[in-house]
Amino acid sequence: MKVYKYRSVATNILDRDIKTFSANQFFAPKFETLNDPFEATFNELLSNTLAQWKNLTLASYDLEQRLQDVFKYKDKVGIFSLSKTYDSTQMWAYYASDHEGYCIEYDLQKLKDLTKNKDFSKELDVQYSDHIPTLEYKDLKDGAIYQKMFGMKTLLWKHEQEIRLIFDHSSLKNHHPSAITAVYFGTKANNELIKLFQDHFANRDICFYKMILNKSKRQMERVLHRELKRKASYDLSKTNFSVIKHQDNAVVENYYIHMKDDLSQNELLNFAKAFKGKYCYKPSNLNFFNTSEIADLIGRYPLNEEDYIKYAEAYTAAVDFSSDEFISEFPYKDFRYKELKNHS
Structure with a gap:
């Protein structure tokens, strides 16, 4: 309003x-x-x-x-x-x-x-x-x-x-x-x-x-x-992406983004800075995915074995609210993911 x-x-x-x-x-x-x-x-x-x-x-x-x-x-x-x-x-x-x-x-x-x-x-x-x-x-x-x-x-x-x-x-x-x-x-x-x-x-x-x-x-x-228009170091219009989901609470925002283009780590960091500058007014976590087909899995807990593997392979990177200089790659490819893959 x-x-x-x-x-x-x-x-x-x-x-x-x-x-x-x-x-x-x-x-x-x-x-x-x-x-x-x-x-x-x-x-x-x-x-x-x-x-x-x-x-x-x-x-x-x-x-x-x-x-x-x-x-x-x-x-x-x-x-x-x-x-x-x-x-x-x-x-x-x-x-x-x-x-x-x-x-x-x-x-x-x-x-x-x-x-x-x-x-x-x-x-x-x-x-x-x-x-x-x-x-x-x-x-x-x-x-x-x-x-x-x-x-x-x-x-x-x-x-x-x-x-x-x-x-x-x-x-x-x-x-x-x-x-x-x-x-x-x-x-x-x-x-x-x-x-x-x-x-x-x-x-x-x-x-x-x-x-x-x-x-x-x-x-x-x-x-x-x-x-x-604000002068941005990265032109968002040149990247093909869509927001799958946006969660907003009193102190932090969470964005779940389908990246349709392949970006290098440096390009993704620049994208994250520009995205936060344009769309975010609170501390924000950006979560990047290679598909939007996991939309119904976002926020669901616990995930069954099949869904966990699917989510982990789609969840390519994260930039949290505390730093725009660090990317966590494939955050869900953890010990559980490796264990499930070995038994699948």
Whole structure:
């Protein structure tokens, strides 16, 4: 999913932001800096329902303590606010220097990468209502308290279509270089601003768009201005390969790749570096096969004797996440494989 951050071109803000983007970072500010003055306004029924707490599994003291922990968390939490849309006229006017500014497009999944920010807590889809949210004791048990505290705004802000990323601490956060996928420039943005971004993003896969006004439809539209490509030492398009399977968990990715061309060890290492640079944003293991016919065996355990031999002979090489300089050749041609072959 793509999400968007509108930014001003005020000199002090722009200079700071360019440095942050170049360092592959973003800033998650404190809760108190958010723009809706009515946020975190509650009818706190907790203090009036102590009698009810005595009937709960947790003692009233435990619930009170949990509530205090939540409010302490509120004081240190970092919140990165984003939008689901890049074509909001109001947001271009309000956040992007009256259409003279720009808007950054992010890959949402890559902003939530725990390998870059271990304090990422949750993603909230902001809800809009003019009714003051009521904080009740049950909210402490089912987690709804976080939505009510950090994910509620008045209807006045509904046009923002906001998504919030919640971090345990307010600070600069890191992301993979590929997390920024495009930059949109406002209808009044000047050429100097566009050139500034093109210079700083010269070696990335990124698109630059210019916003225009479609007067007949009375809406804003994007027009591709320029597309840049990262300079890679190895051209992946010259190699015939396909991804058989991709596994992704919180800390590592596993790719299972059918190599249809015969590559030398050095060529395979260069391929692995280029592949990781283009497709991987977490530590990644690359597993190479000479056929895709073993797809149904990937992840299966245990393998019977026939399948073990089949898998071992197809599994030609591996490059793990810890090093791009070492290849393990035929990892499954181990003692068991040799024993099975001798008896087959």
